[in-house]
Amino acid sequence: MKTADMETMEKLARLGLYPTKDTLPFWDALLAGSLVTCRCAACGRFRQPPSGFCPGCRHTEVVWQRSDGVGTVYSFTWARHAFTPGLRDRVPYVIALVELDDAPGVRLIANILDAGEDQVRVGARVVADHRNAAEARIDFVLRGEADD
Ligand SMILES: [Zn+2]
DSSP, rough: OOOOHHHHHHHHHHHOOOOOOTTTHHHHHHHHTTTTEEEEETTEEEESSSSSOOOTTTTOEEEEEOOOEEEEEEEEEOOOSSSSSSGGGTOSSEEEEETTTTTOOOOOEEEEEETTTTTTTTTTTTEOOOOOGGGTTOOOEEOGGGGG
């Protein structure tokens, strides 16, 4: 009999993603259309990527905390070449490092969807977008000034 974890692992493998037992809850949440962050159960330090023990206090227990997905672009670049045939229809696209407001120290490698080349900048406010949840993608969209 397959467990829910096994089914999730198979779903992710079909997408070319191979999580460990430490990272599975992160990818599982993405598939379900939400974003979670890994936090040390002892000292509260966030850690990304999730790992088997806390680099601060060596504690092994974690708490998965749901994020509201609001953050800031720390850095970014535009990909103009399709590195795989599957990306041919997506270029150019943004690859960004996004810092989450509710998880200090966590920076996610993500895409910024629907953004023009003159719109993305370091410090831009973004919010997680789960329209591609079935692909377990880490996507954000720019947040309008009125949302700040
Ligand atoms: Zn800790």
